[in-house]
Amino acid sequence: MTNPEMDNGITRDDLVQRVALMETMIAEGRRSTARFGWIFVLWGLVDLFGIGWEVLRPSNWVWPVTIGGGVILFFAGLALRRRSGTWRSTTVRSRSISTVWSMMGVATWLYCFTAIFRHQTTSALILRWGV
Numbered sequence: 264m265t266n267p268e269m270d271n272g273i274t275r276d277d278l279v280q281r282v283a284l285m286e287t288m289i290a291e292g293r294r295s296t297a298r299f300g301w302i303f304v305l306w307g308l309v310d311l312f313g314i315g316w317e318v319l320r321p322s323n324w325v326w327p328v329t330i331g332g333g334v335i336l337f338f339a340g341l342a343l344r345r346r347s348g349t350w351r352s353t354t355v356r357s358r359s360i361s362t363v364w365s366m367m368g369v370a371t372w373l374y375c376f377t378a379i380f381r382h383q384t385t386s387a388l389i390l391r392w393g394v
Contacts, residue, residue, distance in 0.1 A: 295357075301340060309333035330375065 313329035316322075 302337070305336060305340065306333060309336070327376075327380075330372070334372070 309329060309332070313326055316329065317325045
C-alpha cells in the first residue's frame with residue numbers, strides 16, 4: 264500500500280489531484296458558510312428575541328411583530344450584501360439551491376403567518392382541532 268502505482272492503475276499524480284480537489288471543495292464550503300452564515304445568526308437572534316419578549320410580556324402581537332421585524336432585517340441584510348457586491352450566486356447549482364431554500368422559507372412564513380392569526384398549530388391543523 265506504500266506504492267500507490269500498483270493499486271488499480273492509480274498513480275501518485277491522480278492521488279495528488281484528488282487531494283487538491285478535496286482541498287478546493289473544502290475551501291469553497293468554508294467561503295459559502297461564511298458568506299451565508301449571517302442568515303442563521305439573524306434568525307437565531309430573532310427567535311431568542313421573540314421568546315424573551317413572550318416570557319417578559321405575553322401578548323398576541325409578539326410573534327407577528329418579531330417575525331415581521333426579522334423579515335425586514337433579512338431583506339435589509341440582503342440589500343446591503345448586494346450593494347457591497349459580496350452576495351452573488353456564481354453557479355447554476357448555487358442559484359438553484361438558493362431558490363429551493365428561498366421557497367421553503369416562503370412556504371414556512373406563509374404557514375406561520377396564517378397559523379398565528381388563526382391560532383392553530385401544526386397538530387391542530389392535521390387533526391382539525393381548534394386551539
